[in-house]
Amino acid sequence: GVCIRMYTREDLERAGDYQDPEIRRSSLAEVILRMAVLGLPPIQEFPFIDPPRGAAVSEGYRTLFDIGAMTKKRKLTPRGRKLASFHLDPRLARMLEEGHTEKVLPAVIVCAAYLSIQDPRERPAEKADAADQAHAGWKDPGSDFSGVLNMWNAVCEASQSRSKRTRFCRKNFLHPRRVEEWLNLVDDLIGTCRDHQWDVPKSIGELELLDVDGLHRSILAGVPRSIGEREENKQFRTPGGQVFRLFPGSALAPKPPNWAMAFTLLETS
Numbered sequence: 001g002v003c004i005r006m007y008t009r010e011d012l013e014r015a016g017d018y019q020d021p022e023i024r025r026s027s028l029a030e031v032i033l034r035m036a037v038l039g040l041p042p043i044q045e046f047p048f049i050d051p052p053r054g055a056a057v058s059e060g061y062r063t064l065f066d067i068g069a070m071t072k073k074r075k076l077t078p079r080g081r082k083l084a085s086f087h088l089d090p091r092l093a094r095m096l097e098e099g100h101t102e103k104v105l106p107a108v109i110v111c112a113a114y115l116s117i118q119d120p121r122e123r124p125a126e127k128a129d130a131a132d133q134a135h136a137g138w139k140d141p142g143s144d145f146s147g148v149l150n151m152w153n154a155v156c157e158a159s160q161s162r163s164k165r166t167r168f169c170r171k172n173f174l175h176p177r178r179v180e181e182w183l184n185l186v187d188d189l190i191g192t193c194r195d196h197q198w199d200v201p202k203s204i205g206e207l208e209l210l211d212v213d214g215l216h217r218s219i220l221a222g223v224p225r226s227i228g229e230r231e232e233n234k235q236f237r238t239p240g241g242q243v244f245r246l247f248p249g250s251a252l253a254p255k256p257p258n259w260a261m262a263f264t265l266l267e268t269s
Helices: 009-014 029-037 054-066 078-084 090-102 105-116 125-136 144-157 162-171 176-195 212-222
Strands: 227-230 235-237 243-245 259-261
Touching: 029 054, 029 078, 029 090, 054 090, 078 090, 090 105, 090 176, 090 212, 105 144, 105 176, 105 212, 144 162, 144 176, 144 212, 162 176, 212 259
Parallel strands: none
Antiparallel strands: 227 235, 227 259, 235 243
């Protein structure tokens, strides 16, 4: 279809003539890892038409070092080669690997697939209260990741047929197409995990998570720097000195814990 974007004159005049190329806007960890596996030159030496910023390149290498995919000398490790086989954000692939070690792989697969897609929850402005009420039943006050599993279980329970699942999604303010993408990606990840001889069922239905700590340790393996200790004013500080706050929609936001782990740290105004 046609998308018409509306701007104030001031915003339009401040904007550049063209949007920055994606390679200048995206995380470069996966690009760097893929280039290393393919035997291409290092990203900083590759003749891109629009070279990425040096800071973004350094951050990509740092992410790969944090998860053990590359050495400090920027050399590919055996783990890095394994993680590249998942065709995922390397951080998510590292979570899957740790999930196998922690024996919580099915739950990590569901969470990793969810983190790979656009959030399927919808919150239209004219029905915000109804959407919040529908989503509240899946929240876990101790963990948004556990809340993702609660949402997954609700979708699976309603999945006797695609038509019933679509009706369930519309009733509960979920985007049907994104939910289908979530289900399909879970199936794809199951196949890749089985290729690695990891113990995982042929399909993942409703999950009873008995080891929440194991799930959190698996996720932390992929984002070791995104953990923070609570300070004053409900803000958190990471070991590297970065400060963040919890998203207001998080189940943890009303009563922030002493420590919090985040998958995404997003800079906003």
